[in-house]
Amino acid sequence: MTSHVTFQPEPASRAADALLVKQYVIHSLVIDTLKRDMLRLTQASLKMAHLYLAALEQAEQQASASSLKLRREFRQRDIHIHEQERQPHGIRVHYSCKGYEHSFYMLRGLLRSEVTSLMKRYLNLEPSEK
Numbered sequence: 001m002t003s004h005v006t007f008q009p010e011p012a013s014r015a016a017d018a019l020l021v022k023q024y025v026i027h028s029l030v031i032d033t034l035k036r037d038m039l040r041l042t043q044a045s046l047k048m049a050h051l052y053l054a055a056l057e058q059a060e061q062q063a064s065a066s067s068l069k070l071r072r073e074f075r076q077r078d079i080h081i082h083e084q085e086r087q088p089h090g091i092r093v094h095y096s097c098k099g100y101e102h103s104f105y106m107l108r109g110l111l112r113s114e115v116t117s118l119m120k121r122y123l124n125l126e127p128s129e130k
Helices: 011-043 049-077 108-122
Strands: 079-087 090-097 100-107
Touching (some): 011 049, 011 079, 011 090, 011 100, 011 108, 049 079, 049 108, 090 108
Antiparallel strands (some): 079 090, 090 100
């Protein structure tokens, strides 16, 4: 008779994996937002649109480079995102890590705050003072 032992990842490891997935989702939203805004800028009749576009393109390149690093980390940790479902009040993300299925839900308000913070970093803007 053989015994079968199932290995469950440590809670700290699961939390780190979930954080990577969250960061990737936020980076994806930042990249989508920047690309949408760049498209709108090309359609606007602004005298200095090329300057604004250059700043957004630089931010998009930095966000894409960070996203690439996250995807490399995914490969090392055997993380796969299966689904990102946009819902009225947020995003549900379904992913697996080392064969174990996980999911989480991020509320729209949290996403907006995280995306804004990350965009400020890529655009070299200081956080606004309250």
